[in-house]
Amino acid sequence: MPLDAADLDIPMRSAWLLLGMAGLVLLAISAAWALAIERAWGGRPVIPTRPGRPVPWGGPQVFASFFLWQFATLVAASLLRARRGPDAEPKLVEAMGAVALINLLVLIALPGLLGLWNRARASDFGLSGGGGRIGRDVLLGVVSAVFCLPLVYSVQFMAILIWPPTAHPLQEMLFEERSPWVMVLAFVSAVIFAPAAEELLFRGILQGWLEKRFGVTRTAIAEDRETDRDSIDLQPGLDPGVASLTALVVPAAIFALVHFGQWPAPLPLFVLAIALGLLYRRTKSIVAPIAAHATFNGLSTVGMIVLVLILPEAEPEAVPVPGPAEPGISAPGEGEAEETSGPPQAGESGHSEARSIRRSHPNVESV
Template identity: 80%
Template sequence: MPIDAMDLDLPMRSAWILLGMAGLVFLAIMVAWAIAIERIWSGRPVIPTRSGDPVPWGGPQVFACFFLWQVATLAAASVLRARRGADAEPNLIDAMGAVALINLAVLIVLPALLSRWNKARAIDFGLARNRVGRDVMLGVLTAIFCLPLVYSVQFMAILVWPPTAHPLQEMLFEERSPWVMVLAFFSAVIFAPAAEELLFRGILQGWLEKRFGVTRTAIAQAEITDPTMIELQPGLDPRVANLTALVVPAAIFALVHFGQWPAPLPLFVLAIGLGLLYRRTKSIVAPIAAHATFNGLSTVAMIVVVSMLPKVDPDVVPMPGEPGVSAPEGEAVEPEAESIQTGESAESAARPTRQSHPNVESV
């Protein structure tokens, strides 16, 4: 039976645009997998390993960075609560703007503090002018390579748990102005990936790899000679050290996005890929590019769909391709500090959750 626009609940033009986008993404995935298979077939590593020195900061500085991040989150929540009054409903645009400002502050303040405390340099974050372009390309290809893995986990997860609405989707439904779309793009595609990769990969994983003896120089040397050359903490197995330094940041990263359950499950898979990318390149540039690519594909698709839907009550408009389930009524309201951190409003947690776009990344 032929399918028309009424069957899709979308203008046919929207369906063709989304189909074209899906085709381009599928083609890009095929290219990324072909490159990876060719490198494996020829005996080369999929991601080349670079050498480098351990990061100069230690545990107290890592704790201080995460503490300051949480203080900024709580302060932003307090300011927003004071601005709107005790009885007023939370404003998603204000919350998303606060998230963007917090992430921008993280990118400016934390490197400056680490520079002052530990004499950290740009190269300690892997920032080298002569390899930024290569790292960006490697990050984009890694994100595209990981897409089938991440979304397969997401698909299986939403078969078990009802997905919660993404805060970015809610904001775009409530206000579809060009300014809001620009805010969504900058917050989700630029500021959030850069700040989160700085925190979780650059600062936390970098310190864990030093703490557990998975030093940057030792990794590269051991691949050429003997794995036993890696100097570990006494009694620590090399595989345990490698796994711990990789899994702990990925797990914390996933838990930060717990408000969009079951998003933490596929996000954990994504974070493992980002961690491996950071370990191999010794740079936060490649993970930032991969994270931004992942967020960008989801955000652009969301903007296209929302902008082409008729403007009606967002509580009754499903996104195309959704599994047709929503969260149960009476869901508990999350603390406002968490809503600021993840971009989710308290209002959305208190009411029946809208059906979710298949985007697993939080802003």
């Protein structure tokens, strides 16, 4: 449903707020690009490369990590369906809360399991070196995300010229609930838990293992007596360029595919994932990718919240804001909610009917 004149009746104060936010984002993008150009012009690497030892886990542990993540997601989806009943409509707030809990479980359980299974340490995730290094990585991640915004959003807007966008479930929840607590839940889930859990899985665990397997950039630190170079299992006979590209593209492609329910979002998210992978490769830490991912999600979430506040009558499909990079739980199959919704009753608006139809989307809760 396109925006109409009533939807665009924005108070002057809100209009100035939007212009101010847009101006700040453009200023930040300009500063990030100027910094990158200045470093490249001076012959310095845009992102300095750090040494690091190969991660201790292997393929079975990578498979087990992703299996546990998906198993927890399926269990949560089954519990939500059982609680709703066969004819109930999806509850987006419940799904968002479940996704947040799953991501929190991932952050707690997987490092612990890898520590027990492979004696993984904080340094294997780049979480060592003191607060100074972590602070620098956070700043690097924020600047990198701002630098990539024009690239990611350009792909997003070119994609929606070809395919009609699917409203992001987080966006739908914000437009439907319009509660301060729902806004807090959306921010915590999309900006804190989701980036940390996904970067742990896709960059730290998966890409870290692929880089070890293909011998890309992770070399053992000489003074680390616990690392035996001869025991590192590298893929023989693979061209270094192919190995480097494979270790970068495979996690990015899988990351994009798990967001397939919000098509065409996987296209810009693939670009974002490549940038996150490069950050991880250069820093040997998940801190910078988490910060970059959180910055991207944060800007998207704040943009959605602002639009909810100033466009109270708009439908989420009419507002082409790129959604956060956050997959999650699937709703009932297509048509379930539509079969039970029926025509709008007396006193109900067309917006209610649109929400019922929109909720029938099979991925409406993929947050």
